[in-house]
Every structure is written in structure tokens, then in C-alpha cells.
Amino acid sequence: MAIVETKALRKEWGDHTAVDGVDLAVREGEFLVLLGPSGCGKTTLLRMIAGLEKQTAGDIVIGNRIVNALPPRERKIAMVFQSYALYPHLTVAKNISFPLRAQGMPRAQIGPAVEKAAAMFGIERLLHRKPRQLSGGERQRVALARAMVREPDVFLLDEPLSNLDAKLRTSARDELQQFQRKLGTTTIYVTHDQIEAMGLGDRIAVMSKGKIRQLGPPQEVYNEPADTFVAGFLGSPPMNFFKRGDLLIGMRPEDLLPRSAYSGGGGDKLVTVKFRVGRIENLGADNLLYGSLTDLAPKERFIIDVPSAINFPVEPGKDYDFVIKASDVKFFDAQSGVRTSPKPFWEKS
Amino acid sequence: MSADAVAAAPPPGFFSRLADSEEWLPRILLAPAILYIVASVGGPFIAALVYGLTDVSISSTAVHFVGLANFRSVIEDPGFHRALRNTLFLAFVSQGLVIVLASTLAIALQRDFRGKWWVRLLILLPWVAPISLGSIGWLWMLDSIYSVLTWMLRWAHFLGPWDRVAWLGRPNLAMGSIIGVQVWRTLPLATVILLGGLSSIPQDIHDQAEIDGARFWRHLLQITVPLVLPIQLVAILFGFVFATTDMIVVWVLTRGGPYDTTQVLASMAFFRGIDGGDLAGGAAIALFLFPVLAIAAVVLLRVARRTEVT
Known part of the structure; x- marks a missing residue:
């Protein structure tokens, strides 16, 4: 079953076409990576799925519902931004509980839910700190905890590792994959880093100029590139x-x-x-x-x-x-x- | 090159030595500003302190030290009580209105729409206009016979064709008019400061709040307002200081009338000290503002420092 689907999805800004008729079907529980150079439309595609951007044409289906007209809060999605977008004036605990409070969850259930999410990411001792007192890696974990606490149908991740230093990135990548496997939540992950894409994705969608050039498992995309763009983009040094x-x-x-x-x-x-x-x-x-x-x-x-x-x-x-x-x-x-x-x-x- | 060929560099001249001196250059550069502040603020302030303790007047030839007698007589003066009440009432009401209006305006102006640039310009105009000219303009608009406001109310059938409104002639209306003009005057600055604060919030934070399911009021009250609050406090404090110390609006519109019902501390100090010649009494009234403003200034500086840190 495809849990997220886009059908002939387009986004135009004036005469610039950012996303040019994308048909994409993400399977349930899958880790799908959108890979491409900057400006290829991958972030715009993700933001349209999230509901932050309104498409010019085409449909978005999440869990068998056409969500074109729904605001982000009704799409059962959670998103982690490149900047992590933690609320700077709230403690870690309040950051994590924010989506639950916004949903109107009863107060008695919020505490346990926050503790469970914090335990999962090993950040229990940070709950009373403010975001500015956290390191880059800790911020990333808080952002992930806030995303998973409300148990969304889909995770949308926009380059969540690119603000970490190279060493941390490797271990964070590993952890991220483990969390995703454990939760089994369908995940769409945007990156321009081919190593991340190869290492994380169940499947990779390589994008260029608003179009998906190839979609397939990492090894297939690497070994059997569909065209010279995919062949040249993956691999270092390039083909x-x-x-x-x-x-x-x-x-x-x-x-x-x-x-x-x-x-x-x-x-x-x-x-x-x-x-x-x-x-x-x-x-x-x-x-x-x-x-x-x-x-x-x-x-x-x-x-x-x-x-x-x-x-x-x-x-x-x-x-x-x-x-x-x-x-x-x-x-x-x-x-x-x-x-x-x-x-x-x-x-x- | 051998070591013998190395010659000592010629000693630098007096001015280049001065320009390189970490000890003296800052002092020299700061001196004009410090002198200016001492002469224009420190001097008059000390003079006011001294005047407040004496019986000096414009015509006096001999000056006697009278202790706190001036302050005592000011405190016992019912006119002073009314002026103090008016000052605080004017400041709190006008700034309360400014907070609400400036927030609304700033949030509206943050959106993209056609002609945004012109709207921003128009909103800023009252701040650019000299206070006295603006107030004189309002004096005409609030005129009891030719008032454009009365004319508009008649046109909208809120008033009968021959009704007149003495905008500045009746106590409550006069106070309302002064508050209105004060709001008109401080609104632009507060709006611009708030706009700056709003645009300093990264778009990601707003997007995240939307993803997290926050609707309009939760988004506004739990995310936007707390994040602009430090900057908003600066705007509020500036507005508060302006509103408590300003006498131009009162002086131009009502001269404190009718029956001293719109008298504020600043205008009262002016009327007694300068117009009335009682320098000592005027100084004593003016000094009553000092503790209030000093507290405001301290809070302002602390807030400003806290916003720097985060």
C-alpha cells in the first residue's frame, strides 16, 4: 500500500517550475530519500507534501485521503527542519509537548508521552534546558523527539544532519536509521548528500530540475543509473x-x-x-x-x-x-x- | 640581506603615535560625546536638584536654601495630584492602545500584499513629522467649529446637522483627544520596532508551529508573542517614557485645560517654572518624574542586554 502518493504534482513560481509533474508512491514503513543538487525541487516537493506550500497542479494522497485542501495539522505528518526549528523560549520538555498540547491531548497523558519520547532519544536529562543550552547533536535529538511524540503517519525530514559536524553525522545517521526501523514510520528524507542517501534509504529518488530521474534501491540506482545525470551525481569521484x-x-x-x-x-x-x-x-x-x-x-x-x-x-x-x-x-x-x-x-x- | 643592513625604522610622528595608542585614542574619541552629555543632561539635572531645594524664582536676587519645603508644598497641592494622575493615566492608556494597535499593524504589514511599501511609508509619516506641527494639525482637526472629525460624524449621521462637539473644551473629550494624538504619534515607532522583531523570527519556526498543529491564537500567544516580547518591551518602554515626559501635545492642544483637567507633570512644571517664574516649584515637580523614568531606563537597559544575549 502506498501511504504517500503524489500525482502529476507541479509547483510554479512565476515562470520558474520548481516541481515539474512528479509522480511518486511511497510505501508504508519505507525510508525514501529524495536526493538531488540544490535547487532541484526536492525541498519544495517535501513542503508541498507537508502542506506548507500549495501546489500549482496535481494531487497529494496521504493514507488514502486526498489532502490537497487540508492544512498541515490535519495531514498526520511531522517534519524536522534543517535548522531543527526548536522554539527558543521553551524548555526541551515544552518543545516536545507542544504538538500534543496543540492537539488538545489531556494533560495527564502528555507527561508520560514526553518522557517516553525523551527516553527513546536519551535526552531525559535535558528536559529542563532551553534549546540554546544544547549542542547540535542534542538539538537534533530534541527535534526528532518532538516529531515522533505525536505518532504521525509520516515523517518528513529536510536535511536534518547537515548542521552536524562530519564525525557526529556518521553516528547520527546510524541512529536515525535505527529509530526509523524501530518505529516503522514511513519517512521521506531530503538530502543533497549522496552518502546519506545511499546509507539511509530503502529507496532513493534522484531529482533534477523538478523531475524524478530515477527511483530505486540505492544499489540499483548506483549500479544501473538510468541516465548520465544519475550516473554523474552518485559516486565520488564521479563516473x-x-x-x-x-x-x-x-x-x-x-x-x-x-x-x-x-x-x-x-x-x-x-x-x-x-x-x-x-x-x-x-x-x-x-x-x-x-x-x-x-x-x-x-x-x-x-x-x-x-x-x-x-x-x-x-x-x-x-x-x-x-x-x-x-x-x-x-x-x-x-x-x-x-x-x-x-x-x-x-x-x- | 645581512644583519648589518637592517636600519632602525624612523620614530613615528606625534599624531600617528596617538592614533596607535590604545590608551589615549578611545578617550579622545569619546571626549566630545561625554562633554556633550554632561553639558546638556548632567548640568541641567544638577541645576534642577539645586533649584528644588531653594526658593529661586525668575525675579529673585538672593537665593535661600529651603530644604524640602518645595517638595512638601507640591505634594500638598491638589493640582499636582491631578497632574500626576493624568500623567500616569495618559501614559498607561495610550501605551496600552499602542501595544494592541502596533501588534495588529505589524502582523498585518508582515504579509506580502500590493502597495505594502506605501502603507509602511504612510504609517511611518507621523513619526517623521515634527511633534509640534503634528499637534497643530490636530488642533485644527479638533477645532470646535471647523473640526473635520465633527464633519465626518455628521456625514455618517452620528451627529445631527447642527450638532457641535467641543473636542478640547470638555474634560473627558479633551483627555481622549490628547490620548488619541499621543497614540497617533508613538504608534509608528512601536510598529517599526515590532516589525523588526517579527521579521527576526525564522520562517522555520512558524512552519514548525503550523506542522505541530498550532492554530491562530496558540501560534500568536505561545510562539510569536513570546519571541517578540523582549523587543516589544523596548517599544513599550520607549513609548512610556515619551508619553510621560511629553508636554508638547498637551501644551498645543489644551494648555492643560479645561480647568487643569488635562494638566500633566511636564506641562505643569513648565507652566509653574517657566511661565509662572517659580523656578524652584517647577524644578520640584519635574523631579517627581525622575524616579519613574530612572526605573524605566534601568528596565530598558536590562531588557536590551537580555535580547543581545539570546
Whole structure:
């Protein structure tokens, strides 16, 4: 059952189209990530689902009800903003109980509900503090506790981790996923960070220019990108592209291995490319080799990511043989950028 | 370059040394402001304190120390009691109205609509106009024969065609008129201060309140008002100080009349001290305002500091 659904949803500001006919069906209990660069319309889409923004056209369905005309409070949703939007003049306890009081919950039930939410996020000892006395991570937990306390049908999260420092973000990401699994609440999560998207999502919807370019599980979106935008947006360093006839050939930097280091096995068909090393960047866990494919695309920049664990000494200016599985080579139409069926160029010769 | 080639830099001149001096530069830069405040506020204040304790008048040649006699006679004066009551009544009623009206206006002006810029300009205009000119304008509008207000009331059939209203000639109407003009005058500043306070609340907070299910009154009373309260207090205190110390509106509209029913402390001090020549009595009346205003100033500074911290 799809619990949140958008049908041909559009949002226009004057002549700018922020969301351009999005059809999206979020399943019950699912963690769906809306991923895309800034300005792709993902936050606008989320705000329309929340009811903070009125769509220009199209329908929003939450739990079998068309909610187009309903204000946010009647959509059974909770939202966490990037800034956390804690009420600065209220204590943590009052912040968490605010939605319950607004709903008119009897006073006797509010206390236990707040305590339960606080216990879940381990913030019981912060209940009497004001938001300004909290660290970034604590604020985030308070915001999540306030969102879950009223047991909504849907969580809407707008980049809730982007205000945390890098180290905290990793652990917060892990916790967030655990909470979501435990509660089983349908969640829509907006981010521009592909690592968050890959790590958190049951499915990822990659957005660009107001449209969903691809929707699928993280591995599928990563391994089988629908077009050059998705292929180039996911992955760091990004996928290498070079033109060949009316096709664009794509190879992920980490899919190439030194021929000498390839252990073989699996019976995969391998493609060998000649690579001239220009510059080497040592990132600790990985070595990034910048250069070009001397026989296939001598003029285009090409990056290969070799794990440091592979002992493979290289020198700038020299040519080496690298191999890639034939199934890892992606083919796109050079005009439209859309994925096409493989046309193995290596078999002609 | 070898060490021998390093020459000592030439010593800086007097002015550049002064400009670099952390000890003297701040003092020199602050001196004009401090001198100005001492001369324009400190001097007259001390003079008033001294006058209040003597029998000085415009015509006196010898000045005698009389202790607290001036204050005693002022306290026993029923006119003073009435002026004190009027002052407080005027300040509280006008500022109460200002709070309600300024909040309403500021919340309305925060919305986007066509011509918003012009409406904001019009609302600010009374503040830009000199008080005395504005008051004279009101004096005409409240004239007993040619009043435009009376004319409008007649037009709307609230008054008969030959009815007249002595806006400034009857005690209650006169006080009402003065309060009206005082509100007209302090409303713009309070509105602008509140608008600033309102726009300093992040949109996310309002969105969150909406998501959390707060309807209009809960949103207003539990989120918006508490968040603008520190700034609103500044507006209220400013308005209160203006309303208690102002004498121009009273002086232009009624001169304290009819029968001293609109006399306030500031106008009474002026009439007795300057017009009446009784400098000592005027000073004693004026000094009664001091404790009230001092408390207001302290509260104002504390509030201002608290808003800085958060």
C-alpha cells in the first residue's frame, strides 16, 4: 500500500517550475530519500507534501485521503527542519509537548508521552534546558523527539544532519536509521548528500530540475543509473564519461583495477584499457590516479580509484593496463543521456 | 640581506603615535560625546536638584536654601495630584492602545500584499513629522467649529446637522483627544520596532508551529508573542517614557485645560517654572518624574542586554 502518493504534482513560481509533474508512491514503513543538487525541487516537493506550500497542479494522497485542501495539522505528518526549528523560549520538555498540547491531548497523558519520547532519544536529562543550552547533536535529538511524540503517519525530514559536524553525522545517521526501523514510520528524507542517501534509504529518488530521474534501491540506482545525470551525481569521484560514436561510455573510477592486481575468477568478461597516469592523489585509504585512456579517449580526463590496500606502484607519465568487467561499462545515448543497451566496442577489433 | 643592513625604522610622528595608542585614542574619541552629555543632561539635572531645594524664582536676587519645603508644598497641592494622575493615566492608556494597535499593524504589514511599501511609508509619516506641527494639525482637526472629525460624524449621521462637539473644551473629550494624538504619534515607532522583531523570527519556526498543529491564537500567544516580547518591551518602554515626559501635545492642544483637567507633570512644571517664574516649584515637580523614568531606563537597559544575549 502506498501511504504517500503524489500525482502529476507541479509547483510554479512565476515562470520558474520548481516541481515539474512528479509522480511518486511511497510505501508504508519505507525510508525514501529524495536526493538531488540544490535547487532541484526536492525541498519544495517535501513542503508541498507537508502542506506548507500549495501546489500549482496535481494531487497529494496521504493514507488514502486526498489532502490537497487540508492544512498541515490535519495531514498526520511531522517534519524536522534543517535548522531543527526548536522554539527558543521553551524548555526541551515544552518543545516536545507542544504538538500534543496543540492537539488538545489531556494533560495527564502528555507527561508520560514526553518522557517516553525523551527516553527513546536519551535526552531525559535535558528536559529542563532551553534549546540554546544544547549542542547540535542534542538539538537534533530534541527535534526528532518532538516529531515522533505525536505518532504521525509520516515523517518528513529536510536535511536534518547537515548542521552536524562530519564525525557526529556518521553516528547520527546510524541512529536515525535505527529509530526509523524501530518505529516503522514511513519517512521521506531530503538530502543533497549522496552518502546519506545511499546509507539511509530503502529507496532513493534522484531529482533534477523538478523531475524524478530515477527511483530505486540505492544499489540499483548506483549500479544501473538510468541516465548520465544519475550516473554523474552518485559516486565520488564521479563516473568517467567519454564519447564514442553516438554513445557516451561510462566507467566508475573504482570499477577499474590494475591488470596485474586483478585476481581473476568469476569468469567475468574483462575489458582492458590503456591508462596514462598524469597525477597521483593519495587520500589515505585510496589513491586517485588522474590521467587519460590513451587508446579510447586520449583527450578526456579520466580518474581511477585504486584502494591503497592494492600494492601497485605507479609513476606519472607512464602507461599501465587496467581492466574493468564488461558488465560494469555503461552505455548512454550521447544526445539524450538516457541509458541504452550495451554495444561492446571492444569486440569489433 | 645581512644583519648589518637592517636600519632602525624612523620614530613615528606625534599624531600617528596617538592614533596607535590604545590608551589615549578611545578617550579622545569619546571626549566630545561625554562633554556633550554632561553639558546638556548632567548640568541641567544638577541645576534642577539645586533649584528644588531653594526658593529661586525668575525675579529673585538672593537665593535661600529651603530644604524640602518645595517638595512638601507640591505634594500638598491638589493640582499636582491631578497632574500626576493624568500623567500616569495618559501614559498607561495610550501605551496600552499602542501595544494592541502596533501588534495588529505589524502582523498585518508582515504579509506580502500590493502597495505594502506605501502603507509602511504612510504609517511611518507621523513619526517623521515634527511633534509640534503634528499637534497643530490636530488642533485644527479638533477645532470646535471647523473640526473635520465633527464633519465626518455628521456625514455618517452620528451627529445631527447642527450638532457641535467641543473636542478640547470638555474634560473627558479633551483627555481622549490628547490620548488619541499621543497614540497617533508613538504608534509608528512601536510598529517599526515590532516589525523588526517579527521579521527576526525564522520562517522555520512558524512552519514548525503550523506542522505541530498550532492554530491562530496558540501560534500568536505561545510562539510569536513570546519571541517578540523582549523587543516589544523596548517599544513599550520607549513609548512610556515619551508619553510621560511629553508636554508638547498637551501644551498645543489644551494648555492643560479645561480647568487643569488635562494638566500633566511636564506641562505643569513648565507652566509653574517657566511661565509662572517659580523656578524652584517647577524644578520640584519635574523631579517627581525622575524616579519613574530612572526605573524605566534601568528596565530598558536590562531588557536590551537580555535580547543581545539570546
